Amino acid sequence: MNYSQKLKKLSDAVRKRLESAPGCHDWEHTRRVLHNARMIADGEKKADMKVVECAAVLHDIARPEELKSKGKLCHAVIGSELADKFLKNCEFRNEEFIKKVCNCVKTHRYRGGHSPLLIEEKIVYDADKLDSIGAVGVGRAFHFAGRIGAKLHNTEKEALGSDSYSSEDSAYREYLVKLRHIHGKLLTKTGRKVAKQRSDFMHEFFRQLNREVYG
Amino acid sequence: MNYSQKLKKLSDAVRKRLESAPGCHDWEHTRRVLHNARMIADGEKKADMKVVECAAVLHDIARPEELKSKGKLCHAVIGSELADKFLKNCEFRNEEFIKKVCNCVKTHRYRGGHSPLLIEEKIVYDADKLDSIGAVGVGRAFHFAGRIGAKLHNTEKEALGSDSYSSEDSAYREYLVKLRHIHGKLLTKTGRKVAKQRSDFMHEFFRQLNREVYG
Numbered sequence: 526m527n528y529s530q531k532l533k534k535l536s537d538a539v540r541k542r543l544e545s546a547p548g549c550h551d552w553e554h555t556r557r558v559l560h561n562a563r564m565i566a567d568g569e570k571k572a573d574m575k576v577v578e579c580a581a582v583l584h585d586i587a588r589p590e591e592l593k594s595k596g597k598l599c600h601a602v603i604g605s606e607l608a609d610k611f612l613k614n615c616e617f618r619n620e621e622f623i624k625k626v627c628n629c630v631k632t633h634r635y636r637g638g639h640s641p642l643l644i645e646e647k648i649v650y651d652a653d654k655l656d657s658i659g660a661v662g663v664g665r666a667f668h669f670a671g672r673i674g675a676k677l678h679n680t681e682k683e684a685l686g687s688d689s690y691s692s693e694d695s696a697y698r699e700y701l702v703k704l705r706h707i708h709g710k711l712l713t714k715t716g717r718k719v720a721k722q723r724s725d726f727m728h729e730f731f732r733q734l735n736r737e738v739y740g
Numbered sequence: 741m742n743y744s745q746k747l748k749k750l751s752d753a754v755r756k757r758l759e760s761a762p763g764c765h766d767w768e769h770t771r772r773v774l775h776n777a778r779m780i781a782d783g784e785k786k787a788d789m790k791v792v793e794c795a796a797v798l799h800d801i802a803r804p805e806e807l808k809s810k811g812k813l814c815h816a817v818i819g820s821e822l823a824d825k826f827l828k829n830c831e832f833r834n835e836e837f838i839k840k841v842c843n844c845v846k847t848h849r850y851r852g853g854h855s856p857l858l859i860e861e862k863i864v865y866d867a868d869k870l871d872s873i874g875a876v877g878v879g880r881a882f883h884f885a886g887r888i889g890a891k892l893h894n895t896e897k898e899a900l901g902s903d904s905y906s907s908e909d910s911a912y913r914e915y916l917v918k919l920r921h922i923h924g925k926l927l928t929k930t931g932r933k934v935a936k937q938r939s940d941f942m943h944e945f946f947r948q949l950n951r952e953v954y955g
Contacts (some may be wrong), residue, residue: 557952660946677876734875
């Protein structure tokens with residue numbers, strides 16, 4: 526089996542696992558993160574593209590476990606252990622390669638002392654963050670609001686005065702509290718450049734929305 | 741009671757009725773349509789603002805009846821009958837005024853031979869259509885997809901090959917099939933001008949989304 530065949534087998538296995546995952550961390554999210562990761566790795570010349578690709582495909586593999594545990598388990602930590610098994614099942618044999626990929630999975634959440642240090646780790650982290658902003662981020666925020674039965678829109682005061690998952694939650698709340706700050710957290714030069722464009726687009730979207738509703 | 745007090749009483753009654761209406765035809769939608777209607781009426785000098793305001797507030801009053809009948813009853817027709825009662829309950833007494841408002845409600849859907857002819861009727865029709873496009877239209881489309889558990893995004897081919905309310909339904913499908921054609925259907929000069937701007941913004945949104953996902 527050559528690398529392309531192994532990557533295909535790995536992707537099929539992850540797709541099967543995440544296809545019915547609810548909400549915004551399904552297989553489509555993973556596919557977009559892979560797309561982002563390849564784009565960033567192209568800009569960051571020193572990255573090992575194969576490590577980046579496999580890690581992007583595997584980064585959310587333990588989302589179902591985290592969901593089942595109601596957030597007690599961390600999908601990044603459990604995911605890095607699962608990633609090792611998935612890679613071996615797909616005939617990856619190079620221990621050093623496997624370790625690098627698993628570390629990307631472990632550090633992609635930047636929590637609990639597991640922070641991205643190597644360029645491949647930073648790329649996967651940035652690729653995941655990019656999927657939260659821009660037009661995709663806007664779409665995900667409204668899609669989520671629809672899923673939990675929250676409002677379409679509200680004022681800044683209403684949004685900031687409400688809680689996550691409440692009926693006064695909204696895409697605008699998510700934007701104000703979280704999404705508008707994300708671009709400043711990216712770790713690679715290429716990631717930051719793309720994040721700036723997407724973030725500006727998202728700012729313009731909410732300015733336009735407010736003009737339409739209150740202008 | 742002066743006009744402002746009557747309009748306030750009318751709005752409160754409609755708000756109470758639509759506050760818990762599901763999805764995209766709740767009180768917030770009516771509030772936005774009222775906002776749009778005032779803006780269009782400002783541009784169309786010959787319109788009677790009071791007729792426009794009352795009709796905008798009342799236009800979706802029979803949505804609950806249409807929903808309960810699973811679409812057998814038309815909310816525009818039933819709504820125009822209900823509007824008469826609501827207006828009289830709120831101490832509107834001028835029969836000619838009431839008839840004008842009820843006709844705006846009846847024709848705002850442009851179906852079954854009830855098409856908007858007077859300027860006030862055209863304004864309410866346009867104000868309602870405007871709420872389907874632009875940033876609000878984008879938000880509503882994703883919010884709806886989330887509510888029915890449909891996809892976040894798909895390709896043009898997948899979107900056009902799927903059915904409404906199916907799991908392959910998406911905001912992009914709604915845009916391709918419906919939303920991108922709406923601005924050409926508006927009836928007033930002011931409505932068309934605003935619709936063009938909002939429609940262009942919406943086109944740019946989906947171009948950006950496709951660039952992010954497939955670019």
